[in-house]
Amino acid sequence: MLSVKNIDVAYGHARVLHDISLELEAGSMVFMAGRNGAGKTTFLKSIAGFMKPVAGSISFLGKDISGMAPEKVALMGIRYVFQDKRVFSNLTVRENLELAAYPVKEKTSQAIEKVMSIYPKMEKFLNLRAGSLSGGQRQILLIGRALVGDPKLLLVDEPTEGLAAGTINDILNVLAMMKGRVSMIIVEQNLSVVGMLAEKVYIMREGKIVQTCTSKEEITDKQRLEQYL
Ligand SMILES: Nc1ncnc2c1ncn2[C@@H]1O[C@H](COP(=O)(O)OP(=O)(O)OP(=O)(O)O)[C@@H](O)[C@H]1O
């Protein structure tokens, strides 16, 4: 469904992604790991339309989306969950979902149902300010919000970063529940999370994909994965 072919991406004159290719099949959940500054976020942003590749191409469902504006990419069914976990803090959880539902002409009640389908506890928080949620709950709200409008591909940037161990479990459950429902590329540094969910892991280093792990054996072997990081 997604075909990235030999892309190079740069900030000004500084090229940070070099000749990256990736083919994603519908319904799959793949992970990407790599050191800080390796280019993981830049890669997701390139797919989501926030960065325009200087070489190569990206196509989605047979259509060339390289350089397409982010709002157009979103309308094609791709959602990017940013690394910064930023919600509208002063608005309630319900209002946050309302804002997501409006542009895709979905009812707020439907948006709420979507979040509840992955995290039933959210019902208790609907009328609370989103800023009062824990980091993990905010992340779940953001993932739930990205499901509004029935996207086909979710790009999730470091969902467990900075979260307490107990909350990481909540995220793990949410992601496990979404497996097969929507295709996902997840950037994740927590190798336990990767080991439990991944079907495929791409390791990025200095703007290149240096390793692709596909067997359960490779994916669950933390020591082996760590050596690439
Ligand atoms: N806005 C920017 N302007 C210039 N260079 C940037 C910008 N954003 C990122 N970079 C550089 O691009 C490279 C890749 O950054 P990127 O954020 O994609 O890495 P990352 O793998 O997501 O890192 P992290 O694990 O810290 O999130 C880094 O060298 C970074 O300094």
Ligand SMILES: [Mg+2]
């Ligand atoms: Mg990043």
